Each structure stands twice: as C-alpha cells, then as structure tokens.
Amino acid sequence: MAKQADSKTRSVRGSRTGRPIMVLLDLLGRRWTLRILWELREEPLTSRALRTACDEASPTVLQARLTELREAGFVELGDGGGYGLTALGRELCETFMPLHRFAERWKSSPSPRLRGEGRGEGESPRKR
Amino acid sequence: MAKQADSKTRSVRGSRTGRPIMVLLDLLGRRWTLRILWELREEPLTSRALRTACDEASPTVLQARLTELREAGFVELGDGGGYGLTALGRELCETFMPLHRFAERWKSSPSPRLRGEGRGEGESPRKR
C-alpha cells in the first residue's frame, strides 16, 4: 500500500486535507512523539538512553517514531551515534516550552469533576 | 470503564512519574486530542459538527477524548449543547497557535530525505 510517501504528503488518518497543520497535528498526536521531542530538547540521547528516559517504552514504537521524526526532519541521527534535534526540531520544541509552565499551572488548578449537566439534569450521570 | 481515576493522577503508560508535563504530554499524545482542541479553538461545536470537522472520526474515540478532555478541564459541554473550550482549554490552545505558523514554514522546507548515514552503510536503503 505504499505507506511511505513524503511525510508531508501522505494522507494518514486524521489528515486527509493535506493542510500542513493537520499533518503536523497527526504526526504529533501519536504515542510517544511529543515525549520524544521533549526528552531530546536538552541534549542528544542514544537510542538506549532515550528508551530509558521514556519509561522503558518498547523499542518498536520508539524506532517507528524516530523514523517518522527523521523523515519529517525534526530529528537526526548524529554521526557519532545518538539522536538529536535538528534546527527545525529545535524550533518545534521551542513551541512547546510554554507547555511546561502551563502544565504546572494545570496540576494546581481544581479538578472540575465532569458534571453530567447540559441536559441530563439532576444527578443521574449514566442512567439511560 | 471504572478505570478512570482523576485525570491528573492516573498513571497511564507514558507517564509514571506523575510530573504534570508528562501527564499532559501523554494526554495530548493520544489520537485526535490535539485535533479536537484545534477544531474547537474558534467556536464551540456540537458533537456531530466536531465529528464532521475531524474527517468523520469514529464517535467512539471522539467521545473518549472528549471525556478525557472534560475530566482534564479543557473542554466543557455547554448547557445549550455543543462542546467548547474552557478558559483553561483556551489557554492551552493559545500555546499551540505558534504551531500553525511553524507548520506553514515546515511544509515549504526541503525534505531531508532521511539518509542512512551515521555509521557504516553509505546508501543501503532501509527496505525491509
């Protein structure tokens, strides 16, 4: 099925429009992708070190994500071994920096507790 | 689905540390999560409209993501029906705005073409 086209063109599920933001959103919305970028933000890591940093995620996915990220031009395999962000990848990562501050704020905010309001009225959350 | 604890506490795969950034990264690194936030950035949408906006994604995942996002306090179900971002969700979405610009720049940059450099092999293709 010729699954690999140019990583910017291939129409995976979640982005059939071809709009770059959608393709990017789809790429980043895969398991471990954001985490990998995050772990690589400071310094390059060897594949093994990256695996450790990512809570021992299975090498299968890591390898898959790393390949996608390399195709996208965000990550590269340094000649001495070890993965690092490209200039582009570093830019992308910068974009997520505010996320860290946001996460800190988020964890300390009160849990909204998901009320079944709207129209279910009263207090019957799941009765159907 | 009794497996839901507080969305900030539950230790899903990908975030066993409990560090908020990890939890957030894990939550956002699920399929459709980023897309949903993106589609909701302008105005609230009904579940059906959201589904249409997301290339007819299956209601199952959408519903799951929407619930997670509601538990996290990023999205809420308006009283008139229709999902919208909360103040917190809007903040989070702001964080991603630079992503749009980045995506545009990205699509027009040259494809790096993922060479199999690094170690020995000069041009052996990664066919499998």
Place this chain on the structure above:
DNA sequence: CAGTACGCTACACTATTTGTAGCAATACGC
C-alpha cells in the same frame, strides 16, 4: 578474542482505534 554498547528488527500478545449501527432525550412542525 571476550565483553560491552550501539541502532535496529522479529514476533506473539494486548490495547486502542475504526466503522457501523443504534438508543434515549429533547425540540420543532403539524
């Protein structure tokens, strides 16, 4: 040569996502 670390792959198993169908509750027109 043995010992180690590297990038990467195989493969069986499990979890998540997809796609299609459909339900209950509300809102409108008649």
Place this chain on the structure above:
DNA sequence: GCGTATTGCTACAAATAGTGTAGCGTACTG
C-alpha cells in the same frame, strides 16, 4: 398528541497500533 430531526452517547466486531522480550550485526574497548 404524532412524526421527524437533531442532540449526546453507547455497543460491538474488525482492524490497527503499541507492548514486551528476545536477539541480530556492527563497532568499540580491553
């Protein structure tokens, strides 16, 4: 009231993606 349309939401089998463990081939070091 009765149809009809829309809403949020769920069931469930099939497909896909991710997990976990093992191991390969290639450098390095001693």
